[in-house]
Amino acid sequence: MSQSNAVRNPDNNADVIVVGAGPAGSTAATYLARSGVDVLLLEKSTFPRDKVCGDGLTPRGVKQVLALGVDVSGPDWLRNKGLRVIGGGRSLELPWPVLQDYPDFGLVRPRRDFDDILATLAVKAGARMRVATTVTAPIRDDRTGRIAGVTAKTPEGPTEFSAPLVLACDGVSARVALGMGINKRDDRPLGVAVRRYYRSPSRSDDDYLESHLELWDRSGERGSQRPKLLPGYGWIFGLGDGTVNVGLGMLNSSKAFGKTDYRALLRTWLDGTPQEWGLREENALGPIGGAGLPMGFNRTPHYADGLLLVGDAGGAVNPFNGEGIAYAMESAALAAESVLQALGRPAGASREAALEGYATAMKEHLGSYYRLGGVFSALIGKPSVMKTATRLGLPRKDLMYLVLKMLAGLYDSRDGDWADRVVRSLNRVAPSV
Ligand SMILES: Cc1cc2nc3c(=O)[nH]c(=O)nc-3n(C[C@H](O)[C@H](O)[C@H](O)COP(=O)(O)OP(=O)(O)OC[C@H]3O[C@@H](n4cnc5c(N)ncnc54)[C@H](O)[C@@H]3O)c2cc1C
Incomplete structure (x- = not known):
């Protein structure tokens, strides 16, 4: 022994x-x-x-x-009010819901x-x-x-x-x-995510967690090529001290999983973000780190x-x-x-x-x-499903309210509103693992 x-x-x-x-x-x-x-x-x-983490709560x-x-x-605890979702040419701010079970603010x-x-x-x-x-x-x-x-x-x-x-x-x-x-x-999903810190005074005090449902490669735009859709989903979380935590993740349900240089993908995406955000090599603080998401x-x-x-x-x-x-x-x-x-x-x-x-x-x-x-x-590992869901879902505020509660697990276990009841009903019909 x-x-x-x-x-x-x-x-x-x-x-x-x-x-x-x-x-x-x-x-x-x-x-x-x-x-x-x-x-x-x-x-x-x-x-x-x-x-290695996004630092977001x-x-x-x-x-x-x-x-x-x-x-x-x-x-030192930067509070946030909700989630900003960007995709399909839209940006939607979804405040954290008021609930019995959870507070209505996040932290970074x-x-x-x-x-x-x-x-x-x-x-x-x-x-x-x-x-x-x-x-x-x-x-x-x-x-x-x-x-x-x-x-x-x-x-x-x-x-x-x-x-x-x-x-x-x-x-x-x-x-x-x-x-x-x-x-x-x-038989269970697995993800991979990478992140890096950047100096970015213009984005650092953001009081929303920002999530990018589509990542675009804009490197060909000057040569009149159209932007290319990249695999994965990204985030930009301000840290309130002049810096941001930026990263992206991918699920093993995506075709590109395991075949992608995630660090190169992060750079390609960020090179296409507005210059004034400062998400460029010269503002990077430390290396790109990555890890699995079990x-x-x-x-x-x-x-x-x-x-x-x-x-x-x-x-x-x-x-x-x-x-x-x-x-x-x-x-x-x-x-x-x-x-x-x-x-x-x-x-x-x-x-x-x-x-x-x-x-x-x-x-x-x-x-x-x-x-x-x-x-x-x-x-959502299938780009066509993701594209359709983003195009049809984002313009519908009620639907997105429900989606936020579902995706962030932010619903009341008792009482609550119609969306809490829908999430609870879905949970009831799904088998427990
Ligand atoms: C890029 C990325 C971004 C993420 N962003 C977010 C986010 O914004 N918000 C969020 O909620 N989650 C995020 N996550 C997920 C989150 O980081 C993890 O789910 C979380 O850290 C899990 O906590 P844990 O205590 O289980 O494990 P860990 O945080 O990994 O802690 C494990 C601890 O065990 C120690 N350890 C490991 N092996 C040994 C050993 N053999 N002997 C002794 N000690 C050992 C490690 O040093 C470590 O301290 C992200 C993950 C990644 C990869």
């Missing part, structure tokens, strides 16, 4: 090990530590660190941040700060965080088949950490899940043998819009709740049932919605 050359130390034992201090890991560690659970939070990097993400008790009133905050704030919160709550600690594999109890801890590379050398429960919050790489034999599902629960089961998959490690990105922070934090809250219930029960069948409850709660919370999202992502 244990690796003989690894360092063993009682400080390396805990009730729960959380692997990865991204939004999922820090959120789960905070909730558990606040309830008195002894948590080891193992993180491969040191803070503050960057994470919809009201769904804001709700999770508020639930943790984070103060978002300061000027670079992940360099955001993740640091959440990790600090976990430590303040009492979690024992070890940075520069790269988990290399799960330790499995040969007798029971259950996870019993993890091995990691640390500055002190290879080290073993032991706990009867492990939360895999290690993001899209999902090393711990893979080590336990939980592989990626190919969507629609593309790694399950979410619970098995003492291991809970949380956030990106459990494929929790929303297939409708590529948003992942909110869902990483929501899944973390659900995981923490199940772990607390489990630890309060004696070891055995009842404790195991509480842990199984996490997988059930994930299904109940997002299963049907993500199933619908899978259908949606398959459709």
Whole structure:
């Protein structure tokens, strides 16, 4: 069960090990530590660190941040009022809806700060965080088949950490899940996204998140060629400090997926945006970063043998819009709740049932919605469907109000208006994944 050359130390034992201090890991560690659970939070990097992301929080993400008790009133949190959708020659501003379940504003905050704030919160709550600690594999109890801890590379050398429960919050790489034999599902959508920061004073203070449904290559225009439609969807999110986060994503339902140079695609698109926005090489801040978007629960089961998959490690990105922070934090809250219930029960069948409850709660919370999202992502990967939907949909305000609620998951779970009822009905008829 244990690796003989690894360092063993009682400080390396805990009730729960959380692997990865991204939004999922820090959120789960905070909730558990606040309830008195002894948590080891193992993180491969040191803070503050960057994470390739759009840095945007919809009201769904804001709700999770508020639930943790984070103060978002300061000027470093740039508030937004809604989503601006650009496509089919139109620009439409869709304010975030007023709801019982979610606030009516979004936020933008670079992940360099955001993740640091959440990790600090976990430590303040009492979690024992070890940075520069790269988990290399799960330790499995040969007798029971259950996870019993993890091995990691640390500055002190290879080290073993032991706990009867492990939360895999290690993001899209999902090393711990893979080590336990939980592989990626190919019947679920997958995305890829790239992003870069630019100096752009004219776009930096935008109080709407801007989403581009069509990306145009305008490089041939001077030579009288017509602009060419490029694959993928883009965003421009102002950071309020003279800079913007700009990026694009593509789904595996698109023909161009896997055959595209995403970094070149980003440059081609941005070269065709108005000069005054400043989205040109000379204003770029740092390199273009990219990563996968594991969507629609593309790694399950979410619970098995003492291991809970949380956030990106459990494929929790929303297939409708590529948003992942909110869902990483929501899944973390659900995981923490199940772990607390489990630890309060004696070891055995009842404790195991509480842990199984996490997988059930994930299904109940997002299963049907993500199933619908899978259908949606398959459709919009086809340029003809996307073009028709943009042309017919954008001019219809009522329809777009409904679409916003559906795509951003911003509907009330009880009461609400006609659009909330439509989204809830659609969820009811879709099978849960
Ligand atoms: C280009 C791009 C743009 C995006 N834009 C947005 C957006 O605007 N809004 C939004 O909501 N979502 C966005 N997402 C999705 C979002 O970034 C993720 O869904 C979110 O970060 C998931 O959080 P997580 O905690 O599950 O994983 P992560 O944020 O990936 O955190 C995982 C943590 O685990 C650590 N780790 C990994 N492996 C190990 C290991 N072996 N040992 C120890 N530690 C380890 C990592 O260092 C990291 O700290 C975007 C994604 C991409 C790629």
